[in-house]
Amino acid sequence: MKKELTCIICPRGCTLTVNIENSNVSVSGNSCPKGEQYGINECTNPTRTVTSIVRVTNREDTMVSVKTSIPIPKDKIFEVMGEIRKVSVEAPVKIGDVIISDLFSADIIATKEIL
Numbered sequence: 001m002k003k004e005l006t007c008i009i010c011p012r013g014c015t016l017t018v019n020i021e022n023s024n025v026s027v028s029g030n031s032c033p034k035g036e037q038y039g040i041n042e043c044t045n046p047t048r049t050v051t052s053i054v055r056v057t058n059r060e061d062t063m064v065s066v067k068t069s070i071p072i073p074k075d076k077i078f079e080v081m082g083e084i085r086k087v088s089v090e091a092p093v094k095i096g097d098v099i100i101s102d103l104f105s106a107d108i109i110a111t112k113e114i115l
């Protein structure tokens with residue numbers, strides 16, 4: 001099986017061709033080793049860092065931005081977004097505070113300070 005995709009690791013955006021034959025995965029079109037690794041990961045175990053916002057209950061019209069501490073499996077994004085939507089926090093919030101722990105091995109952490 002052959003798959004074409006665009007490397008999103010840097011702005012150059014190389015067009016990668018990934019060949020998958022049984023358990024052999026090879027990548028061409030990459031300009032650097034990062035692209036090869038991206039192509040392999042994208043076709044064998046795609047992951048993404050999820051970013052979102054969470055409501056701050058004790059501050060009017062205030063949300064705190066959050067993200068996963070590590071990339072999570074791409075097919076779990078909607079489940080993670082659903083869990084994030086269920087929670088709210090109270091200020092103060094510091095950058096790095098854990099909002100939800102251990103969601104598909106990642107924590108949901110604050111990326112903004114709310115005093």
Ligand code: SF4
Pocket residue numbers: 007008009010011012013014029030031032033034035036
């Ligand atoms: S293959 Fe390398 S140079 Fe090309 S987009 Fe990916 S990271 Fe950038």
